[in-house]
Amino acid sequence: MLAAAAAIKRATLNADPPTGSEESDDEVGHSWTVFLRRLIQRELPIEHMLPAREPAYVGSWVYVFGVVTIAALILVIASGMVLAFFGPQWWNVSPQGHFFNSLHFWSVQMFFVFMVLHLWGQYFAQGWRDGRAATWMVGVVIFLASVVTAFTGYISQQNFDAQWIAVNAKDAVNVIGAGAFFNVLNFGQMYGLHIVLFPLLVVGLVAFHVVLVRRRGVVKPPEDAV
């Protein structure tokens, strides 16, 4: 144990005796930490992540959809946290729980409405132009991941809909072989996926998507139409 700890320290703190307090060019050239720092500074400068000005065409209403989708997602997560905190019985037996269930439900509906509007908006704006294909592709993956997440949520409701959806959806899951490890009739598994792994996936993908957008800035309108 101690030997391993010492080895880690030897590999990471490699100045003996201790030197001054300035970063020297030589150390900086070999530092993994500085490599990551420079990568972020180069690719994701903070002025691009959080700019004070935007191209004037960003005033168009089409840009509202993406932002509103984020807002809805925040509410989905917040209401979901309340539901998760009090646990599965709560939302079925208490009026307060049912109310938060409704909040979660409508946040999800809004999330999808605006995500789909955003998707169509980006399609007609051809938002993948000028090296932004990755932004589009991550966007579609978010959409698909959200559909699966919502599906596990419907199954976790513990009401008639949950029973019926699980029993009917199992066939489509089973025929592609996914039923072997993704059992829609197993509440424990679906609930765990719904409240932990899938939300992490969706939120992580959204963060990545937004960083991709900010890195290049909002795509220019096509010039063909002038």
Add this chain to the structure above:
Amino acid sequence: MDRRKFDQGNYFRGIPTAPYDLIKEISIALVVMLVVVLALAFVLSSPDVPPVTIQSWAHAAPLDFLETATTELQGSSFTADYGPPYNDGTGQVQTLGPLQPQVWAGIHQLVDAPQADVIGPLQLASVGRPALRAALSQYQQASSSQQQSWLDAYAKLLPRAHVSGLQVTVGPGEDGPLNTMMVALLADARSGALDALLMHSGRFYETNYTQALLFLGDGNYFANLASKLKLNGSQWGMMNETGSYPGQSWLWLYTLWYQLPPFNSAGNADLLVVLVMGLLSTLLILVPFIPGLRDLPRWLGLHRLVWREHYRFLNERSRQRR
């Protein structure tokens, strides 16, 4: 050295900019969205139809319950003959030519329907019930051809059976110990005990409802309820939900295929639809690279509407320059 292949300064040269507060925008969006969602939740609530239980099934449709349990024991129910991932049946296995992922993936959630739905629960419940115990051991010690002939006889008697309370009166027939077993099963179902017995795993904690849900799904009662609520597959069931709520409307395309030929009559409809949706999803991901798909929006020209102001500005500027 500039390692940046893409330079925002270059890219946006000549484009007019304006002060823009992203964080303020998202904050306002959040507040507005919160108000909308609160209003929707207050006014419209959310779907809340209570789940069906084995108990409610046995009370509302005792004959259907008995018939379903009999098919489980016969091995002729959907579940008993399903195939992977539940058992080695073949009834619900879908393939497409050489493509049989369901079979390749194998059996992973073992459900042995006769044992899981009837024999197992009855064994647990037979303690202190000598008549049931005797009937069970008579059934289990019989040859399987004897069991089948009892089952066939009982299945023929059931449609004309008379159920009142816990009493099931069947006409005379060669059904051996079956009526004793089934009357006991019905009693346990009605008392609610069977709901628990179906979940019995020998461990204390249990969150896996596979057996109970499959059993429920095999009966007509559950499907009839869903049909009344307009939730069947042929009624766009996958995306609808109880009440007049929007449901999973984002599944509209997925659900659409089930309504159309050849899918609506194909034995392997699920596999076909999943494959089609997989293909379409891949196409959607790859839109930026697919000629035609990526050009369509340019031909349609909706972006001229989206960025009307911008194009007006550009026109203005080029006119001034001339």
